[in-house]
Amino acid sequence: MLKKPIIYLISDSLGETAEKVIQASLSQFVNGQEYEIVRTPYVEDTTKLKQVLTNATRDKAIVGYTLVNPELRQYVKQKSVLLNLESIDIIGPMLEAMERIFEKKPRMKPGLAHQLDEAYFKRVEAIEFAVQYDDGRDPRGIEQADIILVGVSRTSKTPLSQYLALKSLKVANVPIVPEVDPPEELYRVDPSKCIGLKINPEKLNDIRRERLKALGLKENANYATHRRIEQELAFFECVVNKLACPVIDVSNKAVEETANLIMQIKMSQ
Incomplete structure (x- = not known):
């Protein structure tokens, strides 16, 4: 019997965006009672990220993250490789594509969608x-x-x-x-x-x-x-x-x- 999957959601805001995307994807594989989501909102530094990623490794979890700060996104990406974690950058590729299209830097302000x-x-x-x-x-x-x-x-x-x-x-x-x-x-x-x-x-x-x-x-x-x-x-x-x-x-x-x-x-x- 497959172990109940655990998904860690990391965000520099509430984490609602990440949760909706992950839930939509999970619905293609399991129902709402067959997985556990651990949400970590308002992440602002690598100290907090290190702790969360360590816990995710222990639980053999999938990690989904929405971080507007490119340094924090890069940290998660590199740390996930070292820890052999499956991590998904939910917002990063979209931000990078829009930066190229609009030829301007993003505002770098977490939680604007929630506002x-x-x-x-x-x-x-x-x-x-x-x-x-x-x-x-x-x-x-x-x-x-x-x-x-x-x-x-x-x-x-x-x-x-x-x-x-x-x-x-x-x-x-x-x-x-x-x-x-x-x-x-x-x-x-x-x-x-x-x-x-x-x-x-x-x-x-x-x-x-x-x-x-x-x-x-x-x-x-x-x-x-x-x-x-x-x-x-x-x-x-x-x-x-x-x-x-x-x-x-x-x-x-x-x-x-x-x-x-x-x-x-x-x-x-």
């Missing part, structure tokens, strides 16, 4: 956050948000939240309605996290009338009257004055333009 994964998941988390805390539906999000957008209806709070989420920013938005006091959480957070979105009353009237038309409702509904709009905007001014937060006039701005202004404000703080 990209982290950026992706952070962006997804921000998008989910924007959906969960849209339109003030859960005030608990105010304290967790990177940015809180404050404005009356139809000032692009939701599309702005989604756009900024693509930049990995967690955004909550709070609708301002005269009949409803803003949540207390809004006054407890750092006011620099809040951004007020103001709009010209005539522009808002046009937007709301078009919105009512799209919904098949009468254009003269209270929602789109000048009196109602002036009332809402006056209440908005009271709220943002109390918050003492930055305010952006979105009357003639695209979502991307407003988002860029918000990011500039955040970077300058």
Whole structure:
């Protein structure tokens, strides 16, 4: 009966790349219960490599490694010959080929792929956050948000939240309605996290009338009257004055333009 194979994975980062490649290859020969993987992450020097390779020799293991440092790769290669170890350089040949093609040296920074994964998941988390805390539906999000957008209806709070989420920013938005006091959480957070979105009353009237038309409702509904709009905007001014937060006039701005202004404000703080 064949001995259960042991595979040592050596990496200067987490070792996930090596593990996926090895598992894909092993699946052609054995199932998941018929081998053992020993992962050694964050290897930075030959002292650690020597210890791992010695252990691999003792266990008669296969060695797979992803090391961006060419000196460490060379050490494993030479040491494996001396120890009669079967070792596989998973990333080295690809790096060397790309160095020839691009005519430039690699960055020599371990874990860049993992950093990209982290950026992706952070962006997804921000998008989910924007959906969960849209339109003030859960005030608990105010304290967790990177940015809180404050404005009356139809000032692009939701599309702005989604756009900024693509930049990995967690955004909550709070609708301002005269009949409803803003949540207390809004006054407890750092006011620099809040951004007020103001709009010209005539522009808002046009937007709301078009919105009512799209919904098949009468254009003269209270929602789109000048009196109602002036009332809402006056209440908005009271709220943002109390918050003492930055305010952006979105009357003639695209979502991307407003988002860029918000990011500039955040970077300058």
